[in-house]
Amino acid sequence: MSTPEKKRIRGRLIFFSLLALGLLLAAVFADRLTPFDPNAQDMSASLQAPGGVHLAGTDRFGRDMFSRILVGLRTSLLATLTLVAVITVAGTVAGVLAGYLGGAPDAVLMRISDVCLAFPGLVFAMAIAALLNGGIGNAVLALALISWPKYARIARSQTLTVKSSNYIAAVRLSGSGPVKMIGKHILPNILGPVLVTSMLDIGTMLMELAGLSFLGLGAQPPTAELGNMMSGGRSMLQTYPWVVLGPGVAIFITVVVFNLLGDAVRDYLDPHSGKR
Amino acid sequence: MRNYVLKRLLQLIPILLVITFLSFGMMRLAGSDAVLQKMENTGMVVSQEVIDKARAELGLDKPFLTQYFVWLKNLLHGDMGTSYISGKEVFPTFLSKLPATLLLTAVSIGLTIVISIPLGVLAAVKQNRFTDYLIRFCSFIGNSMPNFFVALLLMFFFSIRLGWFPVISDGVGAKSVALPALTLAIAMSAKYLRQVRATVLDELGKSYVTGARARGVRFSVTLVRSVLKASLVTIITLLTLSIGSLLGGTAIVESIFLWDGVGKLAVDAISMRDYPMIQAYVMWMAIIYVGINLITDLSYRLLDPRIRLGGMEV
Numbered sequence: 001m002s003t004p005e006k007k008r009i010r011g012r013l014i015f016f017s018l019l020a021l022g023l024l025l026a027a028v029f030a031d032r033l034t035p036f037d038p039n040a041q042d043m044s045a046s047l048q049a050p051g052g053v054h055l056a057g058t059d060r061f062g063r064d065m066f067s068r069i070l071v072g073l074r075t076s077l078l079a080t081l082t083l084v085a086v087i088t089v090a091g092t093v094a095g096v097l098a099g100y101l102g103g104a105p106d107a108v109l110m111r112i113s114d115v116c117l118a119f120p121g122l123v124f125a126m127a128i129a130a131l132l133n134g135g136i137g138n139a140v141l142a143l144a145l146i147s148w149p150k151y152a153r154i155a156r157s158q159t160l161t162v163k164s165s166n167y168i169a170a171v172r173l174s175g176s177g178p179v180k181m182i183g184k185h186i187l188p189n190i191l192g193p194v195l196v197t198s199m200l201d202i203g204t205m206l207m208e209l210a211g212l213s214f215l216g217l218g219a220q221p222p223t224a225e226l227g228n229m230m231s232g233g234r235s236m237l238q239t240y241p242w243v244v245l246g247p248g249v250a251i252f253i254t255v256v257v258f259n260l261l262g263d264a265v266r267d268y269l270d271p272h273s274g275k276r
Numbered sequence: 277m278r279n280y281v282l283k284r285l286l287q288l289i290p291i292l293l294v295i296t297f298l299s300f301g302m303m304r305l306a307g308s309d310a311v312l313q314k315m316e317n318t319g320m321v322v323s324q325e326v327i328d329k330a331r332a333e334l335g336l337d338k339p340f341l342t343q344y345f346v347w348l349k350n351l352l353h354g355d356m357g358t359s360y361i362s363g364k365e366v367f368p369t370f371l372s373k374l375p376a377t378l379l380l381t382a383v384s385i386g387l388t389i390v391i392s393i394p395l396g397v398l399a400a401v402k403q404n405r406f407t408d409y410l411i412r413f414c415s416f417i418g419n420s421m422p423n424f425f426v427a428l429l430l431m432f433f434f435s436i437r438l439g440w441f442p443v444i445s446d447g448v449g450a451k452s453v454a455l456p457a458l459t460l461a462i463a464m465s466a467k468y469l470r471q472v473r474a475t476v477l478d479e480l481g482k483s484y485v486t487g488a489r490a491r492g493v494r495f496s497v498t499l500v501r502s503v504l505k506a507s508l509v510t511i512i513t514l515l516t517l518s519i520g521s522l523l524g525g526t527a528i529v530e531s532i533f534l535w536d537g538v539g540k541l542a543v544d545a546i547s548m549r550d551y552p553m554i555q556a557y558v559m560w561m562a563i564i565y566v567g568i569n570l571i572t573d574l575s576y577r578l579l580d581p582r583i584r585l586g587g588m589e590v
Contacts, residue, residue, distance in 0.1 A: 115294055120565045122524020127558040130546040131302055207422035211528055214424050216547055230424065234532070237428060238436050238443070245432070248425040255420040 013268045016261040023257055024081075027074040036064035038071040038224055047240050057242040059233065065242065069250045072224040075136060077254065079219075080206040083140045083147075088198040090144070091151020096190070098152065099159030100182060109156070113149030121146045122208065129217035136225065139209055139218035147205070154197055158190035192269045200262035203255040210251055226251050280577070284570055291566055296351065299559040300344050303551050357552040361545075366552045370538060370560065377526055377537030380460070383453050384522060385515070387461035388468055393511065395465075396472025397504070400480060411469065418466025423525050427459040427532045456533040460525055464518055471514045472507075479503045509579050516572040523561050 026033060035055070042062035050057040056065035098109040125142040132138035162168060163186070171185050212218040213227030221228055226247040233243035338346070350356070356366040399411040418426075434455060435443040441455050479485070480503060488498040530539035538557060545553035 115291075119295070119562050120520035120523045122521060123527070123558055123561045123565075126524065126527060126542070126546060127302060127554055130549065130554055131551075133549075203420060210422055211424060214422075215528060215531070215543055227422075227424075230428065234428070237432055241432055241436075244428055248421075248428065251425060252421055255422075256416075259416070259420055 009264065009267045013261075013264040016257065016264045019257045020261045023073070023254055024077065026070060027077040030070040030074040034064070034067035034070050036067045038063060038067040039222060040064075047236075047243070049240075050242050050246075056246045057240075059243050060236065060240075065246050068224045068229060069226070069247055072226045072229050072247060073250055073254065075219055075223060075225040076206060076210055076213075076227070076251070079136050079140050079225075080202060080209055083143055083205050083209065084198050084202050086140070086144050087148045087151055087201075088194060091148040092155040092187075092190075092194050094148070095152035095155025095157075096159050096182060096186060099156040099163065100178070100186065106156070109152060113152055116146060116149040119146070122211070125208070125212065126215065126217060129212050134217050134220060136209075136213070136219040136223070139212040142212070142217075143205065143208055147201075151194060151197065155190060155194055158193055159186055162186050162189050196262070196266045196269055199265045200259070202258040202262065206255055206258070207251065281574060284573065288566065288570065292563065295559060295562045295566070296348060297344065299555050299562075300347055302558070303555050304340065356556045359545075359550055359553050361548050361550045361553075366556045369553070370541065370556045373536060373538045373541045374560075376535060377530070377539055380453060380456055380526060380530070380535060380537060381519075381522060383457040384460035384464065385519070387457055388464045389515070391461060392465040392469040392472055396469045397476050397499075399469070399473045400476035401499070403477060408473075412473075415466045415469045418462050421463075423459055423463045424528050424532060426462050427456070427529050430455050430459055431532070452533070452535065456529045456535050459529050459533075460522060463525060464522055468515060468518055472511055475507045475510045475514070476503060479507050509576055512575065512579070513572060516568055519568055520565055523565060 040063065042058075044062065045054070045058050046060055046062040048054050048058045048062075050065070054064050054066065056069060059065055059068065094109055098106040125139075125146050128142035128145060129139050132141065168181070168185060171181060176185070209218060210225070210227030210230075213225050214231045216228070216231065219225035219228050221232060229247040230244050233240070233247075237244050354367050356370075358365055359369065362369070395411050399408045402408045421429075431443060435441045441451055485498055485503065488502070489495065526537065527539035527543050529535070530537050531543040534540065538560075542554060542557040544550075545557065
């Protein structure tokens with residue numbers, strides 16, 4: 001690979017990292033950034049069109065949509081990042097252990113993940129979230145339960161590849177224990193593909209989480225969350241479309257940024273995969 | 277072939293047992309007791325004795341596994357209990373809504389095939405040229421929008437602004453199915469198109485393509501006769517793999533467009549915590565999904581002689 005292309009990929013990675021970081025900071029510090037109190041009702045200013053004082057208009061209760069979108073983004077994005085972190089860690093731990101130990105643990109893990117993959121994921125997530133009675137935490141849990149096997153499979157197959165390589169045999173000959181072996185020699189070598197998968201999953205997970213909220217299975221009103229805001233404003237699509245489309249555009253922008261970041265991470269770590 | 281089909285059908289049994297067991301177990305996990313739930317819904321205040329008696333009648337005082345087998349036996353007779361909300365039998369209600377969902381799914385898959393296979397092949401053939409970038413850009417945009425947002429956008433532009441389609445589906449018809457099917461097809465095509473492109477690119481990179489060109493075979497002939505034919509198995513597999521997310525997606529889309537299928541039924545049931553209905557939905561969706569996967573596996577053997585003749589018959 002030529003150096004200018006390497007530079008370009010690194011530039012792209014830095015650019016989208018900064019954009020994603022910007023979104024994340026906006027989400028974390030949403031409280032300080034909101035021009036209005038996101039929950040303050042002002043009936044005299046209800047359902048104003050975007051522009052003027054209220055950048056993204058106001059909703060039925062006169063609440064500032066821009067402030068609500070920022071706060072909603074915080075709920076959505078932080079929940080998504082938690083979800084992705086949980087499934088990445090849980091899946092990797094399970095996969096590495098299964099791959100390293102082999103035998104019965106491996107067989108058990110593979111059967112569990114077979115079962116999980118035999119089901120239509122979103123349908124099951126809906127059912128689990130419904131049984132747990134909604135709430136953003138439970139929506140995260142439901143999606144985590146159906147999503148971790150993918151990571152376990154990737155981590156397992158990577159571990160198996162690494163395990164059979166010569167340098168691991170050398171490490172073993174030099175008398176390393178299992179903890180050092182996994183922590184120092186296996187994990188660092190398998191983290192790339194796992195990390196790429198989780199970066200590329202952020203967008204998807206954000207949309208699925210928002211979908212559950214849209215169905216009333218995630219964050220409950222009055223908590224602002226991008227999915228439930230869209231669901232709440234649905235009946236006003238005809239007359240006051242910004243109440244619905246505003247949060248949708250916010251989801252879209254966030255997903256675009258994180259998907260582009262994921263692509264950049266992939267190209268950076270594995271320059272050949274994106275060349276096709 | 278017959279042995280293989282038989283073997284695959286036998287393999288289904290444990291999977292079906294797991295599906296039914298999970299569906300049953302989930303209901304119990306919910307901590308919802310059919311008796312208490314019914315009493316709560318009707319607002320009756322009753323003594324513990326009445327509750328115990330009703331429980332005994334329903335067999336709820338028996339051990340968990342016994343209850344499961346009783347439930348399974350009833351299931352085989354098409355009895356999945358009654359809805360907590362409407363009091364109607366769950367299974368017939370579910371069956372009556374199923375055709376609408378199957379129609380929607382079929383139209384979406386049809387649209388997906390029509391949209392993504394030609395575009396995917398075109399993008400592969402024009403790799404790294406403007407057409408390719410444009411198609412990939414569209415697929416990227418489609419990939420970054422949740423289906424409920426796509427649904428609302430389509431509704432806003434085509435139903436409300438342009439008035440081409442009804443806002444609320446007026447029964448099962450061509451005009452009503454268009455937007456929900458298009459919504460699902462957009463989400464599916466965005467992913468699928470990339471996979472088609474990658475598969476065809478893989479095939480185009482093989483040496484026989486260069487060989488054919490060297491022998492003076494027209495590119496269009498190679499493309500249709502060899503490349504597409506060879507890519508077909510992968511393309512079909514990838515399509516069926518995405519049906520799982522399609523099944524989940526129908527729930528949201530149906531409830532937005534008020535399309536009267538099982539997805540909407542499930543969403544309504546979820547919002548009212550109508551557990552028997554949710555159970556029926558989850559179980560049947562899982563079974564349909566497993567069935568589709570089975571049909572896919574079997575169809576490989578018809579499509580790809582290497583598998584039919586090869587060592588798969590272990």
